[in-house]
Amino acid sequence: MMQKLVNVAIIVLISGLVGCSASRQSFDPQHKYTKNQLQQDYRVFRGILEESHPSLYWFTPKDSMDHFFDAGFQSITDSMTEQQFRNVLSFVVSKIHCGHTAVKYSKQFGRYLDTAKIKMFPLSFKVWSDSMAIIANINRKDSILKYGTLVTAIDGYSTRQLTDTFLNYISGDGNSLNGKYQSLSNSGAFGSLYRNIMGMKDQIAVTYVDSTGAEQTVSVPVFDPSAKDTTKRVPGNRIATKPPKDGTRHYSFSARMVQIDTSLSSAYMTLHTFSRGNKLRSFFRQAFREMKKRNIQHLVVDVRTNGGGDAGISTLLTRYLVDKKFKLADSLYAVRKSSKYHKYIAWQPFYWSLMQFVTHKQKEDGHYHFGYFERHYFHPKKHNHFNGDIYLVTGGNSFSATTLFVKALQGQHNVKVIGEETGGGAYGNTAWMIPDVTLPNTKVRFRLPKFRLVMDKDLVKEGRGIIPDIQVSPTQETIRRGIDPKAAVIRRMIMHKIGIAQQ
Missing domain, CATH: 2.30.42.10 (PDZ domain)
Structure with a gap:
């Protein structure tokens, strides 16, 4: 009897695997969904955004947003492929002016793209x-x-x-x-x-x-990966694991690196992310201990490629550098806890339960405020705090938690922000809890940030990113010559300051 059950289980498992394989092989990216299916998905898409997005009308007035919603719906005049429908949704979402709200492929289409040999723009x-x-x-x-x-x-x-x-x-x-x-x-x-x-x-x-x-x-x-590839891969740049002869030392990992140059009493810290799983807390602890030991006077923190991550980790780094207490937000709130579209929103019961504990409804505006961050002040770290000159390198990819970090430090007497305007808003953003929404027919997904965070209410109207103190941008010439103009400017600033101090 037991053997029969085992045999049946094996047959069921094999059938499932075969079915799954057949499903992948039979996926047709050119499959067209009917007009009715697309319109149903679009109504869910619009309904969820109008119901739950806390910043839908932050930068686009309601009458204008209604116009874009209506125009998107009216463009569905016939059947469409997933890609064509995704273009419609992406056009509408871009009008919200929220970098955390974005349209994604269905999971099946994503798996197809991972394995398909698609012709590529070269x-x-x-x-x-x-x-x-x-x-x-x-x-x-x-x-x-x-x-x-x-x-x-x-x-x-x-x-x-x-x-x-x-x-x-x-x-x-x-x-x-x-x-x-x-x-x-x-x-x-x-x-x-x-x-x-x-x-x-x-x-x-x-x-x-x-x-x-x-x-x-x-x-x-165009590049055709299905054709015979006669190109040779260019090996990636390897990071030195031994101290070079010029006096610099490297402590490197894929997500973060610090290079210490004793000849200039400087350190160059590169952070590609603030996401968890990169041992950033221990990295900061070790790096600042080493800088203290070597009496480093100039610190460059390069976050131009940093798209954000965990605000707790970015706040920890801020505490190593800031000279006074600070708050993350003037306000942080969601417009609702539950949703009539809950079956389409990933982890909705979990988010509802969490918000029961961390938010409270204010009578003044009817919103659910995350009071802890609105009231709590963070203080500078005492152990291995860095008190020298600080240079923050920013760019268009500096986003989300990275803008929280830069904004908290800009204007401090020993801090200069150098580079380009951040992609993340200087005023705040809409993020924190960001579940995926899956539309019922096409299975196209989009990200739904639940909380609006306002760092600086006085900057909301302008709606810009963080403007650097010293603007430095790449040019055709610096690209052609392989020059990093931001790093070059900072190096000249450090050398000039050391030269003045030595006179």
Whole structure:
């Protein structure tokens, strides 16, 4: 009897695996959903945002947001593929001006993209409003479109036409355009949008500026991973594990690194994330202990690639550097605990239960306030606190918890913010609890931030990112020459200060 049960279990398991495999193999990315299915999904999409998003009308007035919602619905005139429907939703979501609200593929479509050999746009760019410089080319044997080459048009579309189009499909905080341009500059982002919005051909016409300053146009093939790949992988840069001879020392991991230069009494700390799982707490403890031991007087904290993570971890770093007590928020609240759309919202019972303990409803506005963060002041750390000169390096990818970190320190007497405007809002953001919503028919997902955080109510109207004290941006020339202009400016500042002190 036991053996029969085992045999039955094996058959069921094999059938499940076969069925799962067949399901993956039979997935059709060009499958079209009916107009009625799409409209049903769209109503759920709009209903949830109008019901539960705390910042839906923060930067876009309700009448304008209603117009965009209506326009999205009216664009569903026939059946659509998932990608086409996702474009509709992304266009509408971008009008909320919330970088934490974004549309995602269905899980099945995501698995398909992970394994499918899809033709790829061959170039990546550093994107500005009206020009682009090449920063990567999959066609490694291309002798024309080299690193740093200025591109002015693709397939006859000018850079301005392309960026003006693509910005309508990118989520971003408030009115920080630099964050959106940086999103276009991130690896693969421009090419993905070009494929999804403009359509991918086998050849693309690239208009570029040659060495004489004249515009030329060349036709280049898209990258086909299903074809025989004769390119060789370029080995990644390896981080030194032994102290170099110049007096610097490296303590490095994939998410964070600190380099100490005793000759300049300086340390360069790079943080790519504040997310958990990267042993950042122990990293900070060890790094600041070492800096104290070596009497380091200049600290660079590079967060230009840091998209955020755990606010508790970013706050810990702030405490090592700040010279006075500080709060994270003037206000932090959600508009509701429960939802009539709860079956579509991941972990809704969990979030409801958690909010029962951490929030209270205020009579004045009817919102559910996270009172602890509205009242609590954090104090500077006493042990191994850094009191020297601090240089914070920011960019368009500096987002979420990273802006909390930078905002708490900007204006302090020994702190300079250097680089570009952050992608994250200087006024605050909408985040904290961010469940996924899955639409019933297409299974397309979108992120639904539950809390609005206001760091500085006086900056909300402007809606910009954190503006650096010293603006330093890459140019075509610095890209072509492989120069990091932000690091170069900071090094000159440190050397100048040391030179003054030695006189």
